[in-house]
Amino acid sequence: MNELMAIINIIGKETVRVIIGLIGVLILVVINALILTWAERKVAGHMQRRIAAKEVGPFGLIQPIADSLKLLGKELLTPVNVDKPLYYLAPTLIFIPVLVSFIVIPFDSYLQVKDINVGILVILAFSSLSMLSILIAGWGSNNKYSLIGAVRSVAQNIAYEIPLLLSLLPVIFMVNSLSLKDIVEFQRGGWFVWKWQFFAFLIYFIAGVAETNRTPFDLPEAESELVAGFHTEYSGMRFAIFFLAEYTNIMIISAIATTFFLGGYLGPVLPGIVWFLIKTYFLVFVILWFRWTFPRVRFDQLLNFSWKILIPVSFANLLVTGGILKL
Amino acid sequence: MCIYWSLGFGNWLLHHVHGGLLRLMRYVLDIIKGAISLIVGMSVTIKAFFSPVVTVQYPRKVINITPRFRGHTKLIADEEMPDRTKCVVCGMCVKNCPSGSIKKVEGEKKEGEKKKTATEYILNFTTCSQCGICVETCPFDALAFSADYNPAGYRKEDFYYDLIKEFEKRKKA
Numbered sequence: 001m002n003e004l005m006a007i008i009n010i011i012g013k014e015t016v017r018v019i020i021g022l023i024g025v026l027i028l029v030v031i032n033a034l035i036l037t038w039a040e041r042k043v044a045g046h047m048q049r050r051i052a053a054k055e056v057g058p059f060g061l062i063q064p065i066a067d068s069l070k071l072l073g074k075e076l077l078t079p080v081n082v083d084k085p086l087y088y089l090a091p092t093l094i095f096i097p098v099l100v101s102f103i104v105i106p107f108d109s110y111l112q113v114k115d116i117n118v119g120i121l122v123i124l125a126f127s128s129l130s131m132l133s134i135l136i137a138g139w140g141s142n143n144k145y146s147l148i149g150a151v152r153s154v155a156q157n158i159a160y161e162i163p164l165l166l167s168l169l170p171v172i173f174m175v176n177s178l179s180l181k182d183i184v185e186f187q188r189g190g191w192f193v194w195k196w197q198f199f200a201f202l203i204y205f206i207a208g209v210a211e212t213n214r215t216p217f218d219l220p221e222a223e224s225e226l227v228a229g230f231h232t233e234y235s236g237m238r239f240a241i242f243f244l245a246e247y248t249n250i251m252i253i254s255a256i257a258t259t260f261f262l263g264g265y266l267g268p269v270l271p272g273i274v275w276f277l278i279k280t281y282f283l284v285f286v287i288l289w290f291r292w293t294f295p296r297v298r299f300d301q302l303l304n305f306s307w308k309i310l311i312p313v314s315f316a317n318l319l320v321t322g323g324i325l326k327l
Numbered sequence: 328m329c330i331y332w333s334l335g336f337g338n339w340l341l342h343h344v345h346g347g348l349l350r351l352m353r354y355v356l357d358i359i360k361g362a363i364s365l366i367v368g369m370s371v372t373i374k375a376f377f378s379p380v381v382t383v384q385y386p387r388k389v390i391n392i393t394p395r396f397r398g399h400t401k402l403i404a405d406e407e408m409p410d411r412t413k414c415v416v417c418g419m420c421v422k423n424c425p426s427g428s429i430k431k432v433e434g435e436k437k438e439g440e441k442k443k444t445a446t447e448y449i450l451n452f453t454t455c456s457q458c459g460i461c462v463e464t465c466p467f468d469a470l471a472f473s474a475d476y477n478p479a480g481y482r483k484e485d486f487y488y489d490l491i492k493e494f495e496k497r498k499k500a
Contacts, residue, residue: 047372049381293372294365309358 014114018103021113025102029248034064036247040288047292074236079142082233086140091234091241093133097126098248105255106181108265108272119180120168123256124161127211130249131157134220134230137242141233149229152299153213153220159303160210160217163310167204170197170321171260184264191263196321201261203314205283208253210306212246214287216294217302224296254283392474397457400450401473402494412494413469414445420461420470428455430487445491452478452486 008016038053038061045052053060078087104119106112116122131154138150172178174197175186193201210217221229231242258264258279265272297305383390402412416434428451434443462470480486 043376046376046380049375049378051380051382051384054384289369289372289376293368 018113021103022099025099025113028102029098029244032251033244033247034068036250036284037064037067037243039285040291043285043288044292047289068240071236071240076238077233077235079233081142083140083142086136087233090133090137090140091238093136094130094245095241097129098245098252100126101252104180105252105259106184106264107276109181111265111273112181115179115181118178120172120178120183120256120260123252124165124168127249127252128157128161130245137234138230141230143233145226145228146230146232149220149222149226149232153230155299156210156213156217156219156302159306160207160310163203163306163314164207164211166311166314166318167200167207168256168260170200170318173318173321173325180259180264184259184266187263187266191266192261196324197261197317199313199317201257203310203317204260205253205257205286207306207310208257209287209290210302212249212253212287214246214250215291216297218296219299219302222296250284250287251280254280254287257283392476396472396474396476397459398473398475399452399455399457399478399488400461400470400490401497402445402448402490403469403471404494404498410498412445412491413467414448415467415469416443416445417466419464419466423460423464425458425460426454426456428452429461448490450488450490452488453483 041052041060041063053063056063056066078084101123103113104116104122106115134153135150138146138148138153141147171183171192174192175183177183177186189195213220219229220226221231223229226232231239234242255276258276262279262283263275264279265276267275267278270278402414405411405413414432414434416432418432421429421432430449430451431447432445432449433447434445436443457472459472462472478486
């Protein structure tokens with residue numbers, strides 16, 4: 001015990017906290033992905049009035065573990081003419097923003113790895129990195145489907161990052177802080193969805209779905225046109241990591257929406273973390289619900305929707321909020 | 328522009344502002360209409376989500392086959408002598424089968440009886456398309472469709488059915 005304390009004293013309490021937090025985040029990421037693959041199958045099944053996974057374990061709950069074992073056992077294929085460094089780098093790189101984003105998200109009033117005073121900036125800056133890794137994956141694969149998928153992803157992310165930022169700005173105006181914890185605490189007087197920022201919430205959520213490349217905005221991996229888009233050439237665990245990153249991104253988008261608009265961990269009776277998870281997974285369910293309801297949009301529709309509707313509306317919202325705050 | 332000047336600046340302004348307002352209204356209306364249609368779609372799927380499942384877990388549960396289902400043909404038992412089929416080996420089905428799937432119908436005349444009794448009825452199910460002409464043309468209504476929906480076999484010879492044997496098996500069951 002003394003040795004442990006000595007080590008902690010040498011490297012500093014803050015570092016230990018971050019390391020423990022990172023391990024916790026890693027566990028959370030994996031469990032979240034397991035739950036979401038199961039949930040996606042179940043939601044898909046019941047929306048088509050089927051039962052979906054039910055054979056492995058009760059209600060098919062062990063199915064995701066069986067799947068991940070299968071993926072672990074698969075051969076890691078490397079096609080002949082790929083750009084090797086980039087090809088290997090992409091799955092690693094896609095995981096960094098995922099890990100960093102969780103560090104600043106407050107799961108409860110005390111359960112936060114590190115409360116940075118520019119928290120939301122960190123998340124937004126790092127989530128742009130996932131687009132870069134998609135581009136690297138598409139370019140490095142040396143495959144036309146991958147490249148088209150990657151280019152689409154870049155165009156889409158550029159278009160949708162603007163409304164995403166513009167819809168978060170009014171909240172930041174009102175709270176006067178970039179720290180996620182301050183934003184949650186400010187909502188003790190009422191959640192932002194009901195207090196003036198309903199449109200910002202809608203715009204954020206739509207743009208967030210587009211950022212995670214989910215249906216109806218799943219053009220980068222449109223399977224009917226592009227095989228599997230940017231991860232066509234990836235197999236086994238490399239493919240699984242892309243999958244893991246996608247599911248974690250869904251959770252991050254929902255978690256930020258919860259923090260910004262749904263009052264984060266605030267709620268009566270139950271502990272904060274439970275409220276946080278209920279709200280987050282409700283939004284995740286809505287994203288899954290979108291997927292099994294809406295068909296994929298065309299590329300021009302996708303860009304028109306962002307530039308002609310989301311961006312003007314979010315600008316108007318920003319101007320009105322700013323004006324009212326000034327009065 | 329020039330034409331509007333002759334009509335007066337007021338008219339020009341009215342026209343353009345009016346046009347702009349129309350366009351703005353159409354823009355807003357489009358968004359509202361689109362949002363409503365999305366909500367309608369989502370209500371459809373959420374209703375399906377909470378409704379009971381319609382599929383059956385197949386190998387464990389089987390739904391009833393409809394009476395008009397067309398499996399391979401089967402021979403019907405005679406009302407008077409239930410251990411025999413109605414078939415009298417007239418050969419109408421063999422002649423009428425468009426695919427020539429009924430390979431062989433043989434029978435024997437038993438002591439003191441007018442009609443023949445079938446002893447062998449080979450149906451090649453691999454070429455049968457369940458058109459039902461044999462069932463229709465049978466003068467004694469001895470043929471019908473069975474409800475056997477999942478025949479399986481390793482060789483094509485597995486599908487050369489002897490309907491008499493199949494009848495005997497059914498009789499025992």
